[in-house]
Amino acid sequence: MSTTVRHLLRDDDVSPAEQAEILERAAAIKARPFSDRCLEGPEVVAVLFDKQTLRTQVSFAAAIAHLGGFPLIIDGKLAQVGVRESIADVARVLEREAKAIVWRTYGQERIEEMASYSTVPVVNALTDSFHPCQILADLLTIREHKGGLAGLTFAYVGDGANNMSHSYLLGMATAGMHVRIGTPAAYQPHPDVLAKASEIASATSGSVTVVEDPAETVDGADVVATDTWVSMGFEKEKESRQGSASPFAAYAVTTDLMSRADADAIFLHCLPAYRGFEVDADVIDGPQSVVWDESENRLHAQKAVLSWLVEKSGEGSR
Numbered sequence: 001m002s003t004t005v006r007h008l009l010r011d012d013d014v015s016p017a018e019q020a021e022i023l024e025r026a027a028a029i030k031a032r033p034f035s036d037r038c039l040e041g042p043e044v045v046a047v048l049f050d051k052q053t054l055r056t057q058v059s060f061a062a063a064i065a066h067l068g069g070f071p072l073i074i075d076g077k078l079a080q081v082g083v084r085e086s087i088a089d090v091a092r093v094l095e096r097e098a099k100a101i102v103w104r105t106y107g108q109e110r111i112e113e114m115a116s117y118s119t120v121p122v123v124n125a126l127t128d129s130f131h132p133c134q135i136l137a138d139l140l141t142i143r144e145h146k147g148g149l150a151g152l153t154f155a156y157v158g159d160g161a162n163n164m165s166h167s168y169l170l171g172m173a174t175a176g177m178h179v180r181i182g183t184p185a186a187y188q189p190h191p192d193v194l195a196k197a198s199e200i201a202s203a204t205s206g207s208v209t210v211v212e213d214p215a216e217t218v219d220g221a222d223v224v225a226t227d228t229w230v231s232m233g234f235e236k237e238k239e240s241r242q243g244s245a246s247p248f249a250a251y252a253v254t255t256d257l258m259s260r261a262d263a264d265a266i267f268l269h270c271l272p273a274y275r276g277f278e279v280d281a282d283v284i285d286g287p288q289s290v291v292w293d294e295s296e297n298r299l300h301a302q303k304a305v306l307s308w309l310v311e312k313s314g315e316g317s318r
Helices: 016-031 055-066 086-097 108-119 132-146 162-174 191-204 214-218 234-240 291-313
Strands: 044-049 070-075 101-102 122-123 153-155 178-182 207-209 223-226 266-267
Touching: 016 132, 016 162, 016 191, 016 291, 044 055, 055 070, 055 132, 070 178, 086 101, 086 108, 101 162, 101 178, 101 291, 122 132, 122 291, 132 153, 132 162, 132 223, 132 266, 132 291, 153 162, 153 214, 153 291, 162 191, 162 207, 178 234
Parallel strands: 044 070, 044 101, 101 122, 153 178, 153 223, 178 207, 223 266
Antiparallel strands: none
């Protein structure tokens, strides 16, 4: 396998300087949407979906087409990667026919195994543990609305043990931000992720804090974010997570909670959103919400990721 191939499997697969480079590329591509044709040919990018999808499928398909490539969408239920045939064999098949592999799947170990056998870049389009492409889109959105990233306070409230919390910890710390996670004691981030985020923050002049009080989390924050309380894979817990006794009820982003943030704070949500549960309609549909910019920026961030990975892996040129 090539020693130069680069993958994006989790947020800390890129250094602070590399993250900034990808965001600069995303901003340039957004300004001139068809300026980068790194997949001209068209080159094929294999895009596999084991989980439900809307924004990820739309944004990756559009991104690949804009870059001059062809998005080969593969239904995970039909392919049955790891069941019908091994992940290693699938990687060996796809690398012969695709310039890159994008996979939205379950366990993080699945995509790590795919990358270990692939000689073309592998991109994590969401796993149970991380969602790095979403975080790059969020960072691009924050940069657009705030003019920069380093030194800003980012507050996330909700399920601290889910993939968005983990990626926010790593990705925002990499950008030099002060990251606060507000979550119940029973839903703390994974200790290894928290330790890694703290290590990154110490090098970027950022910080990482986990607290139980949602008001303390949001006080004075520049950015407030949340996510659904029922992440994919936890559908059987929907009643306990969204019911009247939900452990997350106090963490809903209401207008009152949002008012504790900085007066110019913006609100993020990776979507889909459930109004009346994790966020009030008045917040997500209100003037501080930038969720539609955030959703669009998946396209631009993912174009930049694919372009950057192909270039750094020696698989093409811009």
